[in-house]
Amino acid sequence: MELLVSQIINGLTNTAVLFLAASGLVIIFGLLDVVNMAHGEFIMLGAYSACVSINQFHFPFIIAVLTAAVFTGIIGAITEKFIIRRLYGRVAETLLATFALSYIFQQTIRSIFGPEDQLMALPINAALNMGNIVIPIYNLLLIVVSILILAGTMLMLTKTKFGMQIRANVQNRTMVQCLGVDSQKIDNITFTYGSMLAGIAGALIAPIKSVTPDMGLSYIVDSFLVVVLGGLNSIFGSFLGSFVISESSTVMAGYMSEITAKLLIFIIIIIIIRFKPQGLFFAKDKR
Amino acid sequence: MFLELKNLTAEFNGFKAVDKINMVIEKGETRVIIGPNGAGKTTVIDMLTGKTKPADGEILLEGNNLAGKTPYEISDKYKIGRKFQGPNVFDNMTVYENLEVALSGHNKLLQTFFFRRTSTIKKRIYNILEKINLVTQKEMLPCFLSHGQRQWLEMGMILAQDPDIITLDEPAAGMTDDETYKTGEMIKEIMHDKTVIVVEHDMDFIKQIAKTVTVLNQGKILAEGTYDEISHNPEVIKVYLKTDDEGPV
């Protein structure tokens, strides 16, 4: 029983981690139709910049997270301006180009920092103890941040004029321009925002996962699964997607081997997609 | 009774786009469906060709119910062809290839492996090219054709497909008056032995081709009759032809 409860709570943490990792991908994918294969590398860049802020400059953790967001945001803005901009509307090409980027980012970091793990201490080492159930405070922080990101992004998209422009822009770039909107700016901001989310994710994940040049790989497949499961036009869907995947695999892993649990989840997801090919939470009112 | 629509209904998230319509179309007839924008004309065609599943009702073709069948089954087994509202062709294949893909009689999986481009087949395609006036453009991609030419190309695809029932959704949209007239003549000439269902807004064009006209309004049938009857029907005039304060266009 205690195991079950702890596993359910762990599932929430994993939901937060997965959602953090996937949120930027959903933004870039759902709003710009860009399949960002370098998303994992943006997470990695975020983690590295946080490590540098802390280890070299001894910034506090919060500042390190913000630095990571700014840093990946800048990289994202540059990437959009010089590469992605030329590829809108050509999904396969965006995939290939970002693929290439992931190679470049990974190896660049490897050349600078070497292949080994970067040091990143846990910023908050306290935990809530309830009998045998331990809830690290840091995990609660992860959960809170991911909910904030979810709520903020949703509000921004649906309730603000800027969000409306973003949505209009993804549907018809030319027409948006004809109405006086600088659509390139909108694209750039959207991509930058997605990259910043990745950076934040990387910084927040760093203290509990390894920080290596190829760490991005471990997030990319799962993040994509989240998108598929949640439906690619819905950030809330991807939150629920993260929840379904993490919660079920964590709980199952309590009672069987991790691999078996993971295999089962994969199969379940694939079956779900069989019946909801547009994702579980795909908005129906579409043409 | 060749084709019969019985209580046919289409629903989108609770909104009844087509509401219990009944219609009988005889073999060889040319039927025109008109009605205000949003009346449900395209939706009727969608259901006939399998694009939209009816929420209720039947589509009986010589007694067989087509409702809910897939588009390829309907086009293959029941020989219903379609021209879309706004030309819908293969933009990255040449005009000739567009017609070849549409060519009927070689559509089974295995046939596609053993299909040979015999001289009869080439002739058949050439004939169609002549009819739709695209002989010199046969190696061009449709994206380099004008709107009107693309409309005609899609007509050509229907000819190649050679169905028994042809549905045309606004075949003259975006054409000059003269082109519209020619399209009407083409329909009359080449489709004289087929059953044709046309959706249009252009009243001159309708006059040119129509025998029976059905008027749809807000998902229901408003009137049905000959062109003259319809064009003088006060209801039709009110919802469709004229605004309250103006004379005819």
Add this chain to the structure above:
Amino acid sequence: GCTGPGKSDDGKSSLGDNIKIGVLYSTTGPFSISETPMANSAKMAIEEINANGGINGKKIEPIYMDYASDPNLAAQKAQELIMKDGVTAIVGTNSSATRLAVIPTIEQNDSLLIYNTFYEGEKPSNNVLYTNSVPSQQIEAYIPWIIKNLGKKIFFVGSDYEFPKKSIAYAKKIAEENGGEIVGEEYVPITYTDFSSVINKIKEAKPDVVFSGVAGNGAVPFYKQYSQYGLDPKQLPICAIATSEATVKGIGESAIGTYSSFDYFNTIDTPANKEFIEKYEAEFGTDTTVTNQAEGAYHGVYMLAAAIAKANSGAAADIIKAASGLKIDTPAGEIKMDETNHHAWLNSYIGKVNSNLTFDIVNKSDGLVKPIVE
């Protein structure tokens, strides 16, 4: 064995002007974390040997190859070294997957591989000299020591592949023989980085000690999450078999209190080791960390040189025969090759991570431990 093309039999057995040796380590890709120091110390050994007059007066001509952490590429590079460059032997590879990928090439060409990493001791090849530990050497003394000093309830956790599984199987056997109690056993895919479930299971089982064979991507996150969930190696010790100095560096403070068992730690307090470390750091700086694998590559090259000198031949069979029973001095003390199974007899040290994130040696085997392989 059969004769490979592109080289003649006599060219092989008598030594030429120079002795060509391939050095095959990943200096790129994920494995490079452990293999770069290996390549460095192999290079150091070769340079030292050449500076001291070479092998029987002949210089070693090293050919360095990188296989980018891809076992497939390693096999291909091995072919290139043997068939194109005609090397006498290859020093290299680190992960078992890579070693196994390379061995068929070595065997088919009747060549020689010097393998310098601890491994599972399974089905050794006749064309390989193994110079680092096998489970018996890492564990034989480790488990009784754990039971005596840390407690008898042991929870076993490992990555899901041969080396940890084999080692843990061995450890369980020894534990049972010594009155230990196995309170849990969990395996995690090598690519996994989430240990929350495992840690929960550890807590449920209430062990005295966690015996860890976690390797690969998971190594660092395992420790980080261990302390995140309120566990501490200082209280509930982790006794590892694959946590070396380099890994500790990546973990940071959460590693303090962890135990490891190897044939070598870079803190071993002998003049030979001090000299070795000083030389290494002078040449390659302190960016990379000397581990048992790096030192293994170093003494592997010396072992190879000694065997070639004794055999005075370039043929693999001659060298292997000459190696049997051969003794050399290493930074970790004298070691020797077994007479029958071409594995090395080694010291076995237990180290404990201190607050400087280096290992304090807490135990040393009495004398060399015999390599037991199947």
Add this chain to the structure above:
Amino acid sequence: MMEVKNISVSYGAGNIVADISFSVNKDDRLFILGRNGVGKTTLLKGIMGILPIKGTLYFKEQNITKYSAARRSQKGIAYVPQGREIFPDLTVAENLEMGALYHKVDYEKKLREILEYFPILTEHMVRKGGVLSGGQQQQLAIARALMGEPDILMLDEPTEGIQPNIVTHISDILMLYHKEKHIPVIIVEQNLKFAKKLGSKFVIIQKGSIVKAGKIEELTDEISVKYLSV
């Protein structure tokens, strides 16, 4: 108001539209006529700034050749493209709001004004643009263009696929709006009746060049037979 001087437009290779010049003033309703594929749409796109042009374009006594589409729109050029191009996943209300976003107008007031012209949209404000019928979408597209209170309005085949009484309705609205606001209207059309009824001037394009231009009264049957029939 607007002067188009020697404009050429191309999609890369050869010129689709070559060396076209004309000008429109406050009270003009210019109809651009021509067979399918002669380059009418291309010309409008060039003027709007979606396609790069050679030549010069003056608007409100200013050379705007170098302006991006967005800046031209902000300057007061409104465009209703062929095929309507409304935003299918935005609600009707949002579509309209998009039209006003970068123009200095009082949104609420403008909305009320525009909905008076297009009462049918009122019922559909919260539905997505994509589910409207063709005619409804066309009205939405025009309404959206008017939301920004433009100084010139360009429409590409606004009657294509529209029911007869709405065609009348649209022409009435356009006329009304034109009279009220005194802005020039440029319309690309195939529907001659519509052109004759609404237009004040016309140009006929053939193979990318103007072959005939004049007052709409001068558009005789001979001319239309010569240049517009197949």
Add this chain to the structure above:
Amino acid sequence: MSKLKNITVDKYIALAIFIMLLIIPFVSSLYSVQIFGKFITYIILALGLDILWGEAGLMNLGFAIFFGIGSYIFGISMAIQKGLPAFMSFGGITELPWFFAPLQNPASAIILSVAVPIIIALLLGYFIFKSQIKGVFYNIITLAFVALFELFIVNQQTYTGGASGINGIATGVMTLRLFGSKITIIDWYYIAFISLIFIYLFCLWLHKIRFGQIIHAIRDNEPRVQFLSYDPAVFKTVTFAISAAVAGYAGMLYVPIASFVSIDSSGVMFSTMVIIWLAVGGRGNFTGAMVGALLVNFLQNTLSGIFGGMWQIILGICLLLIVMLMPKGLIGSLVEWQYMRRVHGSEKKETKITNREAEV
């Protein structure tokens, strides 16, 4: 004569590649034979993906699954020739599992290495395409499948060798006992070479016939095809199976040359490499796939030694430049350029450049 003039450059390039591959064993060392033998299997794999991606527009992020299945089947068959291999006995089994029994015969293993990919592709394809999984969703599902496959292989150590792969393969460089007689590595090289030529010709044929045209039409405008009596799901599934068969066959050929089978040649990373080959060479004309596979691998082989880790950056930058500057890939752009010259030369200004024609 005029017919000869109409042959596009890509055909000449293909011919040049074939001639080069034909003479390599005569002029080069055994080591090169081995390397190029491996490249041939990669080229075949690339052709397989080109059928799927180039012809039907279905990019597959997990295409190496089928290569993997083919190579695992033949690899296990080779490994069990001399009794139970190490990885099986390590897993605690003492007898060959029944489902591996057919693999004791290499000939049936060869057949199975093509048949099993076909069956799996039919099942997966039917599942994916009947479910109307399209566009990016399809891409991601293929990514999920390969991740699943990787997990499965690594998990089933007893039967697959797990993360270490299958390395007890008794054959390898020198000789392979097959059908009772000895087959040398050179023999095997030529078996692969001839297979390559046949598969290339098969691809050209497939492109030309009506089936090819239908899948082009599906790639172009899938919804429209349905109204012309074709069920796109059926055609896509069959294309999927054909490409899988080619990939499985390539995987089988790979085994004796590499003498080693592991997840590194069937997992996520390798799948992405195959995509890179096609992107570099250009898809939709089969020469591009060949050039891409050959070029990238050759460069990787030579440059990775010289540049070390920088090679990855070089590869990344090259790929980026190609994607942005020549989206049709090296060969695609070449063919297009040739076409432009021809059109300009013959003053046929009416006809503009068409993708279709540029590709043929």
